[in-house]
Amino acid sequence: MVHPPNRPTRRVLRSPACVLLSLAAVLLPAVSAVADDPLEDVTFVGNDGTDQTWPARVLVQAADGGLLIEDRLGRIEAVTPQRLRERTRRDEAFSYLDADELGQALQDELGVGFEVYQTPHYVICTNAGEAYARWTGSLLERLLRAFLLHWERFGLELTMPDHPLPVIVLSNAEDFAQFATRDAGPAVAATKGYYSLATNRIVLYDLTVGAGGRAPRSADDVARQVATSGFSVATVVHEATHQIAFNSGMHTRYADNPMWLTEGMAMYFETPDLKSRTGWRTAGQVNRARLGRFREYLAAGRPPDSLIRLVSSEERFRDPQSAPFAYAESWALTHYLIRRHRKEFVAYLQHLAAKPRLNWNTPQKRLAEFREAFGDDLELLDRGLLQHVARMPRTGR
Ligand SMILES: [Zn+2]
Numbered sequence: 001m002v003h004p005p006n007r008p009t010r011r012v013l014r015s016p017a018c019v020l021l022s023l024a025a026v027l028l029p030a031v032s033a034v035a036d037d038p039l040e041d042v043t044f045v046g047n048d049g050t051d052q053t054w055p056a057r058v059l060v061q062a063a064d065g066g067l068l069i070e071d072r073l074g075r076i077e078a079v080t081p082q083r084l085r086e087r088t089r090r091d092e093a094f095s096y097l098d099a100d101e102l103g104q105a106l107q108d109e110l111g112v113g114f115e116v117y118q119t120p121h122y123v124i125c126t127n128a129g130e131a132y133a134r135w136t137g138s139l140l141e142r143l144l145r146a147f148l149l150h151w152e153r154f155g156l157e158l159t160m161p162d163h164p165l166p167v168i169v170l171s172n173a174e175d176f177a178q179f180a181t182r183d184a185g186p187a188v189a190a191t192k193g194y195y196s197l198a199t200n201r202i203v204l205y206d207l208t209v210g211a212g213g214r215a216p217r218s219a220d221d222v223a224r225q226v227a228t229s230g231f232s233v234a235t236v237v238h239e240a241t242h243q244i245a246f247n248s249g250m251h252t253r254y255a256d257n258p259m260w261l262t263e264g265m266a267m268y269f270e271t272p273d274l275k276s277r278t279g280w281r282t283a284g285q286v287n288r289a290r291l292g293r294f295r296e297y298l299a300a301g302r303p304p305d306s307l308i309r310l311v312s313s314e315e316r317f318r319d320p321q322s323a324p325f326a327y328a329e330s331w332a333l334t335h336y337l338i339r340r341h342r343k344e345f346v347a348y349l350q351h352l353a354a355k356p357r358l359n360w361n362t363p364q365k366r367l368a369e370f371r372e373a374f375g376d377d378l379e380l381l382d383r384g385l386l387q388h389v390a391r392m393p394r395t396g397r
Contacts, residue, residue, distance in 0.1 A: 001242045001262065002184045002196045037094040042069050043085040044077070051085055057094035058087075059254075060357050068254060068358055072097045073105055074163065074200040076253055078358075096163035099123050106166060121161060126169035128206040135222035136169055136204070139233070139272075140240050146280030147244050147269065154338070156346045158248040165243055166201040176205035192235040195242035197253050202239045207232065226274065233272040234289070241266040255355040258366055259314045263327055264334025284338065286392050293328035294389060300325075307333070307382045311370045312363035336388040341374060348373035 037057040046052040054077065060068035065081040074096060097105060103116035106125035117124045119137035121144055126133045148158050170176040177189040180203060188194045193204040208225045226233060245251050245265055271285040303309075306329065309316055316326035337345040351373065361369070374381055 001239070001266070002188055002194045003198070039090045039092050039094045040069075041086075041088045041090065042067065042079065043087075044079040045083040045085065055090070062358070070094075073102060074166065076198055076200070078254075099164040102164050102166060106168065110168070118164070121165060122167050123164045124167040124169055126171075127175070128169045128171040128209075131218050131222050132206045132208070133169060134219035135226075136167065136236070138219060139236065140165075140167065142273070142276070142280050143237060143240055143269070144244055146273075146283055147241065148248060150283045151250070154342055154346060156250075156349060158250055161244075161247040165247060166199070168201055168203045170203070170205040172209045173205060176203070179203065192232060193239045195239045195246075197246070200243070200247070200253070202243050204236055204239065207235075223274070233274065234270045237272050238266045238270050241269040249353060250349060252353055252355060252357060254357040255352070256359060256361045256366075257352060257355075258311060258370075259317055260310050260326070260330040260333060261349075261352070263317075264330040267327065267331040268334050268338065270331075284335065287331055287335075290328045290331035291389070291392055293324055294332045297325040297328060298386075298389075302329075304382075307378060307385065308367065312367045332389050333385060336385045337374070340384060340388060344374050 039055055040058060041053050042056050042058070043051055043053040054069060054071040054075075056069040056071040056077075058067050059070050059076070062068075065084065067079045067084060067087075068076065069079060070076045072095065096102075099118050102123045103118065103125065106123065107114050107116055110125055110127070113127045114125050115127070115130070115133070117126065117130060117133040117137060119141050122137055122140050124133045124137055126136075144160075148160060151158050168179070170179055180188045180191070180194065183199070183203065184194060184196050192207060193202065195202045208222060242262065242265075245262065246253050250265070251257050251262060267287055267290055269283055270287050270290075271282045273280045273282040302325075310326060310329055310333065316322045348370075351369070371378065
């Protein structure tokens with residue numbers, strides 16, 4: 001997951017599946033939330049130094065006059081008072097672009113050679129060909145439905161996104177690296193995909209290219225290549241889960257979301273169901289890659305304050321040495337809480353989803369809220385976590 005690239009980057013972290021550039025708080029805490037959502041033309045100085053005007057709604061108006069705005073493509077921008085030029089309210093309500101309009105906007109941005117492929121809930125702009133787009137679209141639709149159903153069964157009502165979700169699929173790693181560098185910064189260029197909190201898009205590339213396969217002719221062809229190659233569907237699923245979680249009411253963009261939780265959620269769904277054409281039976285399966293990494297961490301001498309540090313701050317995710325273990329532990333913790341403390345976990349998710357945007361918590365506050373949700377005795381919780389993991393199979397599922 002990528003936080004906005006267009007402001008000072010304090011923290012950079014990398015892992016095989018995910019990159020995060022964290023947002024420095026550029027606005028003062030909000031003093032007012034906009035109850036209705038009129039459409040406004042907001043003119044501000046863009047990153048390239050020229051003025052730009054976004055038809056947008058104001059999500060947060062900060063005490064210092066800065067704004068957090070969202071445009072009709074779902075892009076969010078923090079506009080500081082120094083960058084803000086003008087606001088003009090239009091005589092209409094804010095709405096997102098419909099699928100055709102969104103497709104056109106993406107095609108205009110990406111240029112010649114890109115086509116748009118629509119599914120009921122996604123608009124995929126791609127130069128990777130129709131077969132790969134169809135395969136991706138089918139996977140995303142299945143994941144979206146499975147995600148909502150999964151949480152409904154667990155007592156958390158989420159909502160089907162009421163606007164199409166944007167997806168960009170580049171044809172190969174080189175195109176991806178070039179686009180990603182421009183779109184989200186050089187840190188993501190070497191990854192296999194990302195979700196951008198700023199643009200609300202997932203950006204992927206055709207991972208079957210270079211996997212020894214010929215150009216696929218149909219979505220079934222892609223499915224066969226995926227099944228027989230080293231293709232990492234987990235990356236696609238991971239980034240797509242971030243996008244779904246931020247567009248279904250589970251998380252709020254630009255609010256304080258503990259990283260162990262957003263990443264844990266994405267990894268909880270990382271186990272893809274490649275067999276079903278309609279369902280998705282693998283959510284919450286033991287994630288063998290993450291489990292293996294967590295066991296390595298245990299063998300290397302996991303410190304007693306590991307859990308406290310994980311839930312308090314993002315510090316462990318920032319260091320490339322410790323990040324893989326922080327991810328693995330986030331997966332284990334999320335899995336444990338969902339399986340063994342489900343009611344409390346759902347209540348915690350609901351509490352986080354209601355948090356105001358641009359209001360960043362201190363490590364102390366994060367820890368206090370975690371204790372409130374799961375009890376004061378974190379040693380007991382930690383023992384429960386280790387027992388939960390110890391009961392997982394040594395190999396296989
Ligand atoms: Zn992630």
